[in-house]
Amino acid sequence: MPVFPNADPSSHIPSPLELLGWSEFFADQVKPSEVDLVPRRVASVHRARIDAIDVSGPIGLELPPNMNTADFAVGDWVLADPLTGMLVSRLDRKTVFQRRSEGGHGQQLVAANVDSLLIATSCNADFNLARLERYLVMANQAGSNPVIVLTKADTADDAGIFVEQAKALQRDLPVVALNARSADPVSMLRRWCGVGQTVAVVGSSGVGKSTLVNTMTGAASQSGQKTGTIREHDAQGRHTTTARSLHAIPGGGWIIDTPGIRTLYVSDVTDGIDTLFAEIAELAPRCRFRDCTHTHEPGCAVQAAVASGAVAADRLERWRSLLAENRDRTPVVSGPRGNKIASKKKY
Ligand SMILES: Nc1nc2c(ncn2[C@@H]2O[C@H](COP(=O)(O)OP(=O)(O)OP(=O)(O)O)[C@@H](O)[C@H]2O)c(=O)[nH]1
Numbered sequence: 588m589p590v591f592p593n594a595d596p597s598s599h600i601p602s603p604l605e606l607l608g609w610s611e612f613f614a615d616q617v618k619p620s621e622v623d624l625v626p627r628r629v630a631s632v633h634r635a636r637i638d639a640i641d642v643s644g645p646i647g648l649e650l651p652p653n654m655n656t657a658d659f660a661v662g663d664w665v666l667a668d669p670l671t672g673m674l675v676s677r678l679d680r681k682t683v684f685q686r687r688s689e690g691g692h693g694q695q696l697v698a699a700n701v702d703s704l705l706i707a708t709s710c711n712a713d714f715n716l717a718r719l720e721r722y723l724v725m726a727n728q729a730g731s732n733p734v735i736v737l738t739k740a741d742t743a744d745d746a747g748i749f750v751e752q753a754k755a756l757q758r759d760l761p762v763v764a765l766n767a768r769s770a771d772p773v774s775m776l777r778r779w780c781g782v783g784q785t786v787a788v789v790g791s792s793g794v795g796k797s798t799l800v801n802t803m804t805g806a807a808s809q810s811g812q813k814t815g816t817i818r819e820h821d822a823q824g825r826h827t828t829t830a831r832s833l834h835a836i837p838g839g840g841w842i843i844d845t846p847g848i849r850t851l852y853v854s855d856v857t858d859g860i861d862t863l864f865a866e867i868a869e870l871a872p873r874c875r876f877r878d879c880t881h882t883h884e885p886g887c888a889v890q891a892a893v894a895s896g897a898v899a900a901d902r903l904e905r906w907r908s909l910l911a912e913n914r915d916r917t918p919v920v921s922g923p924r925g926n927k928i929a930s931k932k933k934y
């Protein structure tokens with residue numbers, strides 16, 4: 588019998604459901620009256636149809652007439668009737684990404700139950716600190732661990748310059764530079780893609796999201812086609828992703844690809860901004876005024892930190908503009924006495 592030097596005899600062998608990302612968080616939500624239902628995970632959402640996976644593989648989900656596919660996100664866990672295949676209920680989400688739809692008023696669901704968000708950008712003209720900050724705010728707000736993935740490192744003279752700049756964006760932020768067309772992603776991203784873990788890839792069009800997903804899933808497995816990624820020609824005649832879907836990573840977790848996002852607005856993400864600019868958020872309580880804007884007030888701890896060089900002036904500038912945008916775009920609802928309160932985060 589082979590001996591594995593690091594094998595832990597007490598180590599937990601994941602159940603087939605755990606391999607799909609199931610955990611106690613979801614199991615605890617199943618009511619006694621629901622024990623005859625089966626958990627399924629949403630693999631792709633279409634206008635009139637939802638495809639799911641369960642322990643036996645890909646499976647369709649029937650939606651009752653009072654439910655709308657737009658209310659479901661890739662990565663969601665639902666309970667279904669095993670006999671009719673009818674979706675009965677959705678379990679609460681551990682994490683959820685949503686973004687304000689362009690021109691629209693509602694929030695558009697991007698993905699749910701994502702453990703780590705792979706924020707892809709390339710080591711070239713696409714590299715933009717302000718855009719990365721928006722994605723970081725989105726990940727922080729959703730409760731997922733952000734990881735910056737710098738693609739096309741093979742085309743850069745010195746990818747290290749990009750790595751250093753990205754690392755400075757947020758405390759303890761993991762940053763990896765790789766060639767998405769080589770085997771790099773498989774080993775370099777493995778620690779976020781363990782058994783039962785789910786990652787999602789976001790970023791602008793053309794940065795290499797699909798290439799990354801194909802490399803991680805082993806394109807030869809054709810799992811991309813099976814779970815329903817759609818590639819269409821865009822205005823420039825390039826192939827581009829138009830639908831999100833969940834793909835299996837051989838020997839590991841799950842990866843969700845998303846279409847390129849043109850404009851990412853920040854809205855209702857105050858906590859996410861505080862995490863991104865932790866050095867500023869932590870100083871604020873030491874300002875003389877509780878509602879200090881850190882611009883002109885006497886006794887401002889943040890301005891003092893900028894003067895001493897402990898906080899970078901451009902960070903304060905970017906913090907201010909993100910916060911202003913967030914304030915402008917966050918819907919305000921009337922409170923009990925007509926006072927305005929920001930809308931509550933809703934999963
Ligand atoms: N040299 C190099 N080329 C890459 C790398 N990653 C992606 N590419 C190329 O960049 C182009 C765009 O890659 P895609 O994977 O289609 O980009 P995408 O982000 O999925 O784009 P959308 O589907 O439009 O959102 C393709 O020609 C890829 O072969 C990389 O790390 N190095």
Ligand SMILES: [Zn+2]
Pocket residue numbers: 871874875879880881882884886887888889890
């Ligand atoms: Zn201040």
